[in-house]
Amino acid sequence: MxxxxxxxxxxxxxxxxxxxxxxxxxxxxxxxxSLLIMxxxxxxxxxxxxxxxxxxxxLVMLAILGSIAAVSRVPFASLPSVQPTTFVIIAAALVxxxxxxxxxxxxxxxxSNLFLGQGPWxxxxxYAWGMIGLMAGLLRNTLFMKQMLGRCIYGFLIGFLxxxxxxxxxxxxxxxxxxxxxxxxxxxxxxxxxxxxAISNVVFLLLFSNAWIKIIKRFKTKYGLFE
Amino acid sequence: MSLRGxxxxxxxxxxxxxxxxxIGFMLSQHPIFLMVxxxxxxxxxxxxxxxxxxxxxxxxxxxxxxxxxILTPIFNRRGNHILxxxxxxxxxxxxxxxxxxxxxxxxxxLLAFISLNxxxxxxxxxxxxxxxxxxxxxxxxxxxxxVPLLKRRLMEIxxxxxxxxxxxxxxxxxxxxxxxxxxxxxxxxxSLEQSIQTADSMSARGYGQQKRSHYQAFPxxxxxxxxxxFILITGCLMIxxxxxxxxxxxxxxxxxxxxxxxxxxxxxANWALLLAFPVWAEGKEVAKWKYYLQKI
Numbered sequence: 001m002x003x004x005x006x007x008x009x010x011x012x013x014x015x016x017x018x019x020x021x022x023x024x025x026x027x028x029x030x031x032x033x034s035l036l037i038m039x040x041x042x043x044x045x046x047x048x049x050x051x052x053x054x055x056x057x058x059l060v061m062l063a064i065l066g067s068i069a070a071v072s073r074v075p076f077a078s079l080p081s082v083q084p085t086t087f088v089i090i091a092a093a094l095v096x097x098x099x100x101x102x103x104x105x106x107x108x109x110x111x112s113n114l115f116l117g118q119g120p121w122x123x124x125x126x127y128a129w130g131m132i133g134l135m136a137g138l139l140r141n142t143l144f145m146k147q148m149l150g151r152c153i154y155g156f157l158i159g160f161l162x163x164x165x166x167x168x169x170x171x172x173x174x175x176x177x178x179x180x181x182x183x184x185x186x187x188x189x190x191x192x193x194x195x196x197x198a199i200s201n202v203v204f205l206l207l208f209s210n211a212w213i214k215i216i217k218r219f220k221t222k223y224g225l226f227e
Numbered sequence: 228m229s230l231r232g233x234x235x236x237x238x239x240x241x242x243x244x245x246x247x248x249x250i251g252f253m254l255s256q257h258p259i260f261l262m263v264x265x266x267x268x269x270x271x272x273x274x275x276x277x278x279x280x281x282x283x284x285x286x287x288x289x290x291x292x293x294x295x296x297i298l299t300p301i302f303n304r305r306g307n308h309i310l311x312x313x314x315x316x317x318x319x320x321x322x323x324x325x326x327x328x329x330x331x332x333x334x335x336x337l338l339a340f341i342s343l344n345x346x347x348x349x350x351x352x353x354x355x356x357x358x359x360x361x362x363x364x365x366x367x368x369x370x371x372x373x374v375p376l377l378k379r380r381l382m383e384i385x386x387x388x389x390x391x392x393x394x395x396x397x398x399x400x401x402x403x404x405x406x407x408x409x410x411x412x413x414x415x416x417x418s419l420e421q422s423i424q425t426a427d428s429m430s431a432r433g434y435g436q437q438k439r440s441h442y443q444a445f446p447x448x449x450x451x452x453x454x455x456x457f458i459l460i461t462g463c464l465m466i467x468x469x470x471x472x473x474x475x476x477x478x479x480x481x482x483x484x485x486x487x488x489x490x491x492x493x494x495x496a497n498w499a500l501l502l503a504f505p506v507w508a509e510g511k512e513v514a515k516w517k518y519y520l521q522k523i
Contacts, residue, residue: 046360052362055435056427056431056434057426057427059366060369060423060429061426063373064370064373067373067374068415070410071374071377071381073410075385075407076395077405078395079400082404091355110367110370111370118343118352120336120337185302215415215416216419
C-alpha cells in the first residue's frame, strides 16, 4: 500500500510538471491537452478513494468538513476575496493526512459549484483544492509544517499558486501562441485577488490553525476515526 | 412534475451532448462556425427561460469577450496583413480574426455551461456521478445535504453572537475577520459532534452491511437511444471535419478566405444540425402549445 502510494504521488507530480511545461512543446489545443493531462493525474486519486472502505462516521466527518469548507465563504461575503475555504482544507489535511485532505478539497469544490453553477473552471478548482489538501497532508509530519512559520509560508505560496492555476483555464483557452508578455499581463490583472487570498490564508493560519487542528484532532481521537 | 422538451432526455445523453458541443467549440476554429454555434446557443437560452438565466451571466461574459477582443490584437503581431498602426505598433488582420475566434470560443463554452446547468440540475448531476463512483456520489450527496443545515446553524450562531456584541458586518476589518472565524469554529465543533448522530443512524439502517442498490430515477427510453445515435453520428462528422481542416480557418502562413467551399458548407450544416437539437426539442413543444391554443 505504501509503495503504491509513492508511485501514485510521483506519477501525478510528473504529470503536474508536464501540465506546466507542455505549452513550451506543443503549440496547439492547449485546452484539450491540459484537460487531458489534468484528468489523467487526477483520476488515480479519485479512483483510490472510491475503492476505499470507510466507516459511516469517517464518511460523515469528511462530508461535514467538505461542506464547512464550502459554507465558510458565507460569513465573509461582505469582504471581497477573503474566504477561509483554503484554510479549512489545510487545517483538516494537517490532522487527517493526504488522502482525506485531497477528498475534502475536491468535495469543497464540487459542493460549492453545485450551488453556484458549474463552469469551465470546475475541474480546475477541484484539482487545485484537492492538491492543496494532498500536499498539506503529505507535509504534515515534517518540521516545516509543525512550525507556525512554515504553515504560514505554505498558506502564502498556496494562495498565489491557487490563483495562478485558476487563471490557467482562461489563459490556455485564449492564447494560441503563448508569449510571456501576455501571460504576465493576465497574471498581473489578478494580482490583487491572489495577494488578498494569500494574506488571508496567512492571517487565518496564524490566528486559528492551532485551535482548528486541536478541535479536529480531539474529535479524531475521541471517536477513533481514521486509525 | 412531468418533464418535456430537452429535459425529458436521459441526463447522461445530455451530458454527452454538451461535452460534444464544448469539444466542437474548441476544435472548430472558424469565425462562421463559431458564430453559428453562439447563435444557436442563444436561441436555446431564449427557448428555455426567455434569457433570464443568461442575464445574470451577461456582465461576466461580455467583460471576458471584450478583454480578449482588445488584447489579442495588441499582443499578437504575427501576420501578413497590416490593418493600421496603433501607437507605432502594427495591428494585424490575422490577430483581429484570432481575437474574434477566441472570444467566440469562450462565449460559446460559457453559454454551453449555462444551459448545461439548466438541464443537468443538481439531482441529475449526482445521479450520473453515482453511476461512475458510488462512494464519491454518496459523499457529495451528504455534503450537499449539509450545506443548508450548516447555513442555518451559522445563522443561528450569528444571531446569538450579535446579542453578545460580536458581528461580521460591523467594526474594524480585523474584528470582522476574527469574529467570522470564531463563528465558523463554533459551527465546526457543534457540527462534528452532531455528525456522529447522523453516522450512527446511517449504520443503524444498514450502511456498509452489503452492496448498496440504487434507485433508477432515469430509465433509458427509446428517444434516448435515437438521441444518442444522432449525437454520435454528428459528433464524429464534426471531428472528421476538423481533421480535414474544413472547420478550421488557417491564419498562418497564409490567411484563408472566410468564404466557405462546398465541402465546408456540408460540415457547417452538420454542426448546425448538432446544435439545433435542443432548439428542435424545445421548439417542438412551443409550437404544439401555440397550435393547441389557436384551436381553442
